[in-house]
Amino acid sequence: MKTTLTTKLQQELHHKISGKTKPPGSLGRLEDIAMTVGLIQGSISPSINFPHIIVFAGDHGIAATGLVNPYPQSVTAQMVLNFIHGGAAINVFCRQHGIQLLVVDAGVNYEFDESVTRSSLFVDAKIGYGTRNYLEETALTSQQVNAAIAKGKEIVAKVHSTGCNCIGFGEMGIGNTSSASLIMAASMGLPVEACVGKGTGANQEQMDLKIKTLQEAFNRRAPLMNHPLSALEILSNFGGYEVAMMVGAYLEASRLKMVTLVDGFISTAAFMIAYSMDPRIMMNSFFAHTSEEQGHEKMLKYLRAKPLLNLHMRLGEGTGAALAIPIIQSAVNFLNEMASFESAGVDNKN
């Protein structure tokens, strides 16, 4: 029954797209996007309402060691302040495109004062003050993982209840490309080295140290993990609060049939975990861009994802997602606003 309905809707969408005053197929990927958004929303006249970007922020025990990142851990909290004050790249792009930004303290190692917590952009979902160092022990307990996933779901459900049906997820956390690399290695069964990139801008010496450190972490933790690895175990060993919360966010956005934008390397690592828990999240997700962080392209290939943009960015914060939302909007707009051959009195080809 459902298949038939979907097929009928697909046919109706196809018919509507074909009738537009343009050669068939000439809007390329916009036509596929229009079809997909129509199917997600079960409508031949879909709409993008109150798009949001949610930036999940959290700290990582490994970052305090200075072994994996050129920036001090304090930058995570400082960037949260920057988000709240409107000065970061994601603020700029959200303003440009009328996207509502929310910044979630998932586990930043800092006590924000009222000037931050009172902000309408800020969501207090702190589960801990940074993760533990995975060189020594699991980054998160399984209770913390479960709490973070539940919180991610709760946040998305609340945003959805305000009328939002389009959402992108970003992250901020010094050390979280390392977390994502280890998640990628564990999820895809790849050598650690193949999953590590420059992150936020390491030089070669720092890169070598980063690879060595992450290899060591992996070697220490892998024998202690149950096999086959479960999503929760990978998150517990190598995750961050912000990564686990994003996993919950993807799952809930899918359940609520929200058009979802996947950003870069870290966001895609979280997506991989969520995907292993529920593959249906692929159906409502668009991959915003290809990150310059090496490893991202491998994950995208693994997921058979075709990103919308490639601007050689590697900033995180959801910046790729924010730049891709107007592309989704363009697809929805042509579907709703363009004239048909019939209505415009334009001759169609024979």
Next chain:
Amino acid sequence: MKTTLTTKLQQELHHKISGKTKPPGSLGRLEDIAMTVGLIQGSISPSINFPHIIVFAGDHGIAATGLVNPYPQSVTAQMVLNFIHGGAAINVFCRQHGIQLLVVDAGVNYEFDESVTRSSLFVDAKIGYGTRNYLEETALTSQQVNAAIAKGKEIVAKVHSTGCNCIGFGEMGIGNTSSASLIMAASMGLPVEACVGKGTGANQEQMDLKIKTLQEAFNRRAPLMNHPLSALEILSNFGGYEVAMMVGAYLEASRLKMVTLVDGFISTAAFMIAYSMDPRIMMNSFFAHTSEEQGHEKMLKYLRAKPLLNLHMRLGEGTGAALAIPIIQSAVNFLNEMASFESAGVDNKN
């Protein structure tokens, strides 16, 4: 002296970009765009003011033969009406992004009535009622070519005088991918076959007839042309009114230091002609997207152009340019609006 100034400005722009609260280089191509727009405008705080898309429309003698296109020639005029009534794809994207659209009758084979000519979107620049059939004679006289180029310059100068500093050019004209293919073959010295694509959606039989027809046109006209071929001679033999007008438009936009967006296959063919007349037009131009029309990628490679988008579109009308303008705007916005490490109190890396 000028070199020194440029270098100083480059340094200042580099310094400003480096100070932004993000890892160096992490905004990828947006950083290059910000630099380029700054250099075009001679400012570390550039701006995009009143962006415009100008669609040049014209008919082609060859189209009346039915040998190269599945759509009847009447569609050019019908699409002009569609533009004026707001129902085409380019209308949708211009509305979405606050871009002013103008539609220029460069040489449509139709007498528009007052309901069209009174529209604020319409520019009457008609030089003729479609070109001649290049199977028989030159498509345009050299007087017509010169008049079209002059008119293109005049239109851009007028738009610039309203405060616009960012412009994209699109086109509409049944048969103009054929014109562009012949221009490409003549400009690049390639076999006609290598320059012909599906255009607005021909099937294989139509494609074969199109290639045969264009090959014949080329074979008939080439021996009559002076060698080496001049830009004006190529335009005269194979051009369209809208293509020649676009050549003038590129030249004037460059002279006025306007940020210029090059759209797809036909727009790039016109760009190639303008580039051969004045290579400086490269300095203020961005290539919006890679068209699905085969041949476009070859021209882009020849020009060493790296398009911003690849959404597999092949519609024309300036639709690719319209979708790329927000990317340019994002680059300018981050340069102007993002906080610096210093102003935001964010620790920079050591």
